[in-house]
Amino acid sequence: xxxxxxxxxxxxxxxxxxxxxxxxxxxxxxxxxxxxxxxxxxxxxxxxxxxxxxxxxxxxxxxxxxxxxxxxxxxxxxxxxxxxxxxxxxxxxxxxxxxxxxxxxxxxxxxxxxxxxxxxxxxxxxxxxxxxxxxxxxxxxxxxxxxxxxxxxxxxxxxxxxxxxxxxxxxxxxxxxxxxxxxxxxxxxxxxxxxxxxxxxxxxxxxxxxxxxxxxxxxxxxxxxxxxxxxxxxxxxxxxxxxxxxxxxxxxxxxxxxxxxxxxxxxxxxxxxxxxxxxxxxxxxxxxxxxxxxxxxxxxxxxxxxxxxxxxxxxxxxxxxxxxxxxxxxxxxxxxxxxxxxxxxxxxxxxxxxxxxxxxxxxxxxxxxxxxxxxxxxxxxxxxxxxxxxxxxxxxxxxxxxxxxxxxxxxxxxxxxxxxxxxxxxxxxxxxxxxxxxxxxxxxxxxxxxxxxxxxxxxxxxxxxxxxxxxxxxxxxxxxxxxxxxxxxxxxxxxxxxxxxxxxxxxxxxxxxxxxxxxxxxxxxxxxxxxxxxxxxxxxxxxxxxxxxxxxxxxxxxxxxxxxxxxxxxxxxxxxxxxx
Amino acid sequence: xxxxxxxxxxxxxxxxxxxxxxxxxxxxxxxxxxxxxxxxxxxxxxxxxxxxxxxxxxxxxxxxxxxxxxxxxxxxxxxxxxxxxxxxxxxxxxxxxxxxxxxxxxxxxxxxxxxxxxxxxxxxxxxxxxxxxxxxxxxxxxxxxxxxxxxxxxxxxxxxxxxxxxxxxxxxxxxxxxxxxxxxxxxxxx
Numbered sequence: 001x002x003x004x005x006x007x008x009x010x011x012x013x014x015x016x017x018x019x020x021x022x023x024x025x026x027x028x029x030x031x032x033x034x035x036x037x038x039x040x041x042x043x044x045x046x047x048x049x050x051x052x053x054x055x056x057x058x059x060x061x062x063x064x065x066x067x068x069x070x071x072x073x074x075x076x077x078x079x080x081x082x083x084x085x086x087x088x089x090x091x092x093x094x095x096x097x098x099x100x101x102x103x104x105x106x107x108x109x110x111x112x113x114x115x116x117x118x119x120x121x122x123x124x125x126x127x128x129x130x131x132x133x134x135x136x137x138x139x140x141x142x143x144x145x146x147x148x149x150x151x152x153x154x155x156x157x158x159x160x161x162x163x164x165x166x167x168x169x170x171x172x173x174x175x176x177x178x179x180x181x182x183x184x185x186x187x188x189x190x191x192x193x194x195x196x197x198x199x200x201x202x203x204x205x206x207x208x209x210x211x212x213x214x215x216x217x218x219x220x221x222x223x224x225x226x227x228x229x230x231x232x233x234x235x236x237x238x239x240x241x242x243x244x245x246x247x248x249x250x251x252x253x254x255x256x257x258x259x260x261x262x263x264x265x266x267x268x269x270x271x272x273x274x275x276x277x278x279x280x281x282x283x284x285x286x287x288x289x290x291x292x293x294x295x296x297x298x299x300x301x302x303x304x305x306x307x308x309x310x311x312x313x314x315x316x317x318x319x320x321x322x323x324x325x326x327x328x329x330x331x332x333x334x335x336x337x338x339x340x341x342x343x344x345x346x347x348x349x350x351x352x353x354x355x356x357x358x359x360x361x362x363x364x365x366x367x368x369x370x371x372x373x374x375x376x377x378x379x380x381x382x383x384x385x386x387x388x389x390x391x392x393x394x395x396x397x398x399x400x401x402x403x404x405x406x407x408x409x410x411x412x413x414x415x416x417x418x419x420x421x422x423x424x425x426x427x428x429x430x431x432x433x434x435x436x437x438x439x440x441x442x443x444x445x446x447x448x449x450x451x452x453x454x455x456x457x458x459x460x461x462x463x464x465x466x467x468x469x470x471x472x473x474x475x476x477x478x479x480x481x482x483x484x485x486x487x488x489x490x491x492x493x494x495x496x497x498x499x500x501x502x503x504x505x506x507x508x509x510x511x512x513x514x515x516x517x518x519x520x521x522x523x524x525x526x527x528x529x530x531x532x533x534x535x536x537x538x539x540x541x542x543x544x545x546x547x548x549x550x551x552x553x554x555x556x557x558x559x560x561x562x563x564x565x566x567x568x569x570x571x572x573x574x575x576x577x578x579x580x
Numbered sequence: 581x582x583x584x585x586x587x588x589x590x591x592x593x594x595x596x597x598x599x600x601x602x603x604x605x606x607x608x609x610x611x612x613x614x615x616x617x618x619x620x621x622x623x624x625x626x627x628x629x630x631x632x633x634x635x636x637x638x639x640x641x642x643x644x645x646x647x648x649x650x651x652x653x654x655x656x657x658x659x660x661x662x663x664x665x666x667x668x669x670x671x672x673x674x675x676x677x678x679x680x681x682x683x684x685x686x687x688x689x690x691x692x693x694x695x696x697x698x699x700x701x702x703x704x705x706x707x708x709x710x711x712x713x714x715x716x717x718x719x720x721x722x723x724x725x726x727x728x729x730x731x732x733x734x735x736x737x738x739x740x741x742x743x744x745x746x747x748x749x750x751x752x753x754x755x756x757x758x759x760x761x762x763x764x765x766x767x768x769x770x
Contacts, residue, residue: 005604005605005608005614027754030618030620031619033620034620055736109619110620115677133615137661161619162617162642162643165617165618165619165620166615166616166617166618166642167604167614167615167616167617167642168614168615168616168639168642169608169613169614182740213615229647240640240641240642241640241641241643243640243641244640244641256684256703310640310643310645311643311645312645312646323646323647324647327663328665328703330660331661331664331665331699332683332693333658333661333662333693334658334680334682334684334690334691334692334693335628335684335690336591336626336627336628336658336659336662336682336683336684337627337682337683337684338592338625338626338627339626339683340625340626341625341626341627342591366625369625372683373684373689374683374686374687375717411693445619445625539686539687542686542687544626544680544683546679546683546687547681548686548688554683556680558678558680558712558721559680
């Protein structure tokens with residue numbers, strides 16, 4: 001087969017296909033989403049978007065126990081959500097091979113923190129592989145299944161943003177014919193009550209010793225030698241950065257397996273080189289191991305704990321070479337932060353929240369952008385689902401008067417992910433909070449994935465749709481209303497009434513994402529210069545299509561999609577839909 | 581042979597991803613080792629977007645460093661200015677002269693810089709093109725990306741037919757005709 005140019009995520013999916021994987025369950029999360037999306041093209045694999053990462057992992061564990069090769073994929077913070085089953089799946093081990101693909105995001109291109117998932121491998125005692133490019137993504141995925149079944153352990157496949165989202169040449173093969181393994185009831189292995197778990201823990205520690213021995217032998221960990229005095233220990237994308245920068249001026253110990261680490265290999269490599277650098281983004285994971293072995297390596301004192309590495313950084317640290325100042329380093333360009341799209345349904349809600357001056361506990365999704373000017377509405381963003389619990393805590397700390405100037409905003413997918421439990425807490429513990437579900441009928445930020453509220457599966461098949469109104473009523477919210485966020489007057493009335501109520505309430509702000517194919521806004525809006533009094537109320541919307549040229553508000557027709565929200569907010573009816 | 585590095589920059593939603601796909605696939609067709617790197621997710625929402633394309637006999641890093649780009653293909657004027665520090669001293673820039681105001685300009689917190697074209701011209705071999713007008717002429721303002729790919733194609737040694745073949749393989753049949761016109765208008769732009 002001809003090699004193909006693939007992103008790392010698609011190559012992981014291809015690897016799963018070639019390894020005979022039968023079940024993939026995930027929750028979307030940048031930069032991991034495209035793995036599961038790419039699985040959709042293989043009709044023989046069952047795949048699903050689960051409500052959250054914990055459920056996804058449990059589905060994969062169940063498939064593995066049932067004898068199938070299975071996979072779950074998440075971003076680094078998603079691994080926190082699935083940590084509970086992972087730590088115990090480490091004890092049970094597998095039947096069919098089980099791989100957990102986790103994508104870290106150094107530089108936080110699309111994340112709320114910069115955690116290093118390698119710690120999870122050590123903490124849960126499950127081996128972790130780390131590919132550097134798409135070809136390795138495919139090969140390591142297949143290797144991970146061999147490893148999982150050979151050592152009776154779930155195996156982590158760790159990616160970083162640049163590996164997950166970079167395209168490189170990938171060699172494909174035909175899928176292997178991997179039969180479903182027999183399922184035999186085995187409570188000693190799969191019922192982790194204390195008596196069984198105590199015995200399994202012994203197996204886990206023995207397995208770790210076996211894995212350590214394997215780490216010394218496996219070709220996943222390779223020395224690439226040029227007879228240099230400088231030695232570089234690295235894994236994943238850092239190897240490519242180092243190799244690009246240092247070429248044959250260094251030898252490399254390239255680790256394809258980042259836990260457990262090959263201690264003897266590290267010792268031998270260090271002994272064979274005058275100076276040894278550990279080049280790794282985020283935490284000093286390999287470095288800490290090397291130091292614990294008493295090896296004299298250079299790590300974080302020469303590199304940073306923060307963000308992504310660059311070739312210039314490596315040149316400076318290893319070769320002591322200062323780059324010539326970049327040409328035009330002096331140019332000043334105003335930043336262009338991400339913004340809610342023209343036509344975004346969330347804009348109407350945030351316009352109202354800003355106008356009412358409420359405290360807003362936010363959540364994870366496109367609507368996190370409601371924190372940025374000019375809407376500047378959001379007070380807190382912590383993690384998936386946190387908007388409700390955090391608001392309840394603030395209300396309990398500061399009392400009912402504060403609670404009546406406070407709302408939570410959470411997207412439909414995020415609400416299903418982990419907002420429901422927060423809402424139950426509000427009801428159960430007699431909160432009077434108001435929660436607004438920003439229901440745009442899709443999981444937006446990660447690029448349009450269906451979820452339990454959309455009525456469609458990952459393959460686009462019709463399925464039961466969670467009824468948010470009924471759900472809220474069932475958990476005990478008596479005040480539930482549905483409002484169109486583009487009807488700003490109705491939205492304002494609803495928010496005012498609900499925050500004032502002495503009981504918990506839910507507003508479902510319902511309007512689909514403007515980027516969905518079935519949403520057909522047409523034409524453009526236009527400011528009538530004769531009617532416009534230049535009051536700039538429309539500019540408070542923060543719409544990328546509305547701008548000021550020569551002191552007057554104008555609409556950039558290349559950006560405007562004719563959604564009409566600005567028409568609704570203009571107090572002087574100076575904005576109209578063209579042709580209407 | 582040393583590697584060539586092309587940086588594609590623009591504003592999220594302008595179709596830079598399709599442009600990089602056409603470029604990447606054409607380069608493989610021409611027999612190069614290719615790496616294409618872009619970031620999906622949050623930055624796509626109307627923010628600055630960057631794609632790195634590197635090709636040659638053997639490419640290691642998928643990332644282009646400051647001072648490392650042979651060509652910058654910019655979908656928007658301000659984004660070309662922002663990318664300028666990445667250009668090699670003798671590098672060339674192809675820029676769409678379209679101006680899209682970023683939010684700090686819209687809110688009045690910053691001003692859209694004046695004289696960007698002159699700055700770019702002083703520091704690079706510059707081709708400035710109103711790709712929006714050419715896309716409109718081709719039949720859709722969404723074809724800006726293919727106009728620009730056409731223009732970029734005209735600066736490479738890869739035969740035109742090879743680009744057109746990738747275009748046929750990459751673009752949905754429904755939009756092929758518009759995109760073929762857009763490609764031609766870009767390719768033939770003087």
